Every structure is written in structure tokens, then in C-alpha cells.
Amino acid sequence: MxxxxxxxxxxxxxxxxxxxxxxxxxxxxxxxxxxxxxxxxxxxxxxxxxxxxxxxxxxxxTKEDIVVAVLRRRDARWRAELTTFVEGFDDPTQRILAIFDWLRNWFGDPGFRGCAWINIHGELGPSSPAVLDEVRTHKQAFREQITALTQAEQPEIADAIYLLAEGAIVTAGIAGTPEIAEVARRAAERLLAGGPASTTC
CATH class of the missing domain: 1.10.10 (Arc Repressor Mutant, subunit A)
Structure with missing residues (x-):
């Protein structure tokens, strides 16, 4: 650049x-x-x-430096907004499920174009180590945010919730289907209740 x-x-x-x-x-x-x-x-x-x-x-x-700064600022804003939303719920389980409510709201935004980090990673791949590092940092931070909400007592539950959320983000970005967040939410609810995490609509 x-x-x-x-x-x-x-x-x-x-x-x-x-x-x-x-x-x-x-x-x-x-x-x-x-x-x-x-x-x-x-x-x-x-x-x-x-x-x-x-x-x-x-x-x-360089332009690359600007892109890194954009992603870093977007990460701070994105995760802060998610935190504020889920903290509006007192019940621990509802806080976790609120992740998917927040995602549903985001997916329904007229300007939604999928995940900025996934989009940029798909475009640049490993050609920009600095940008790749920002993408990985954001995803790791989101994963840690979910782990904290599950109180880190069941790491496999946190991983499953994270994957459901990421899958919903990717699907909504590609298919333009905000309701996929509700499908993922129901799967997460069953998972938290000890049932199978089927994503069948």
C-alpha cells in the first residue's frame, strides 16, 4: 500500500x-x-x-494503517454496544440469549453487510499480517466475551454458543436473513437447558 x-x-x-x-x-x-x-x-x-x-x-x-485503525475502533464500539445490551438482563441465561437478540437487531439494520472482519479477511487473506491480526484479535475478544457470560464454568458451552453466534453472523451476511439469529437463539436455549442444539427452524 x-x-x-x-x-x-x-x-x-x-x-x-x-x-x-x-x-x-x-x-x-x-x-x-x-x-x-x-x-x-x-x-x-x-x-x-x-x-x-x-x-x-x-x-x-499507509492505507493499511488506516484499515487497522478502522477495525480497532469498530471492535471497541461493536463489543461495547453488545455489552451494554446484554447487561440490561439480570438473569444469567437471559444475558447469554440476549446475544442473539442483539445480533437480530444488527442483522435487521438496512446497512448490514455481514461481518466486517470476515469480509476483509476473505478479501485480503494473509496478504496483510497487520489486518489479519486485527481480525483474529476481534474474534478472540468476542469469544472471551461469551466465555465470561457463561462464567467460564463450562468451556464447551461457551464454544458452542460462540459458534452458533458466528454461524448466524456469516449466514445473515450471505443470505440476508435476519431471522437466522432467532434460529440460533433457540438452539442456544436448548443447549443451555441441557438438550440437543438442533438448529432446525
Whole structure:
């Protein structure tokens, strides 16, 4: 990925720098989520963000660095929103099942285009170790989030819940079927009750 100018304009305040960073990451995230990484050039990022290429390259040395920052910020936001949602339930079992309620809401969003991390991994594969590391970090963090909700007493249950959630995410992204979250939720409910985790509708 290309490099650019690395000098930072001294006149910018810390607040202006933060605003510019936010504009850049917002623009890049919306573009690559809708179109993919390789289809989005730096000129398009410049156009949508309203920032000059000189300003962009003063914040990030390469396009790859911008993508990493986008994924890192998206991960923090995504998992925080999930945490806030599930913490609205007092019952431990309902907290776990709430994961699928939250996913259902996400899948139903008009802008839903599947999992950003899976999409980018599918597009870039191992060609970008830095991006691959962010993808793996996000998936591991999500898995640990689920393990914490199951109180880590039954690791095989946590793994099964994680796989049900990931399967629902992939299926919803490919098939455009938000209701798959409800199928996965019922399977998780049976699993938590000690029954077979069939995903039959």
C-alpha cells in the first residue's frame, strides 16, 4: 500500500487532530464496509472525508494503517454496544440469549453487510499480517466475551454458543436473513437447558 507525506501541520490543535481522525475513520469505514478494501482508493477516501491526502498521510503512513485503525475502533464500539445490551438482563441465561437478540437487531439494520472482519479477511487473506491480526484479535475478544457470560464454568458451552453466534453472523451476511439469529437463539436455549442444539427452524 502506498506511502505519503509524514509531516504533521504544527498549527492543528489536539481537538482538530481528533476531529480529522474521526472524519477519516468514519469515511474509510463506511466505504470499505460497503465496497471492500481493494475497491476503495485513497482518492475516494480523500473525497468522502474532505481531507487532503497530505493531511491523511500525516495521520497514517499507509492505507493499511488506516484499515487497522478502522477495525480497532469498530471492535471497541461493536463489543461495547453488545455489552451494554446484554447487561440490561439480570438473569444469567437471559444475558447469554440476549446475544442473539442483539445480533437480530444488527442483522435487521438496512446497512448490514455481514461481518466486517470476515469480509476483509476473505478479501485480503494473509496478504496483510497487520489486518489479519486485527481480525483474529476481534474474534478472540468476542469469544472471551461469551466465555465470561457463561462464567467460564463450562468451556464447551461457551464454544458452542460462540459458534452458533458466528454461524448466524456469516449466514445473515450471505443470505440476508435476519431471522437466522432467532434460529440460533433457540438452539442456544436448548443447549443451555441441557438438550440437543438442533438448529432446525
Amino acid at each position: 502506498s506511502k505519503g507525506v509524514t509531516d504533521v501541520p504544527a498549527a492543528l490543535t489536539a481537538e482538530q487532530k481528533a476531529d480529522d481522525r474521526g472524519l477519516l475513520l468514519d469515511a474509510t469505514e463506511s466505504l470499505i464496509y460497503a465496497n471492500g478494501v481493494q475497491a476503495v482508493g485513497m482518492d475516494k477516501i480523500r473525497e468522502v472525508s474532505g481531507l487532503s491526502l497530505k493531511r491523511i498521510y500525516s495521520m497514517f503512513r
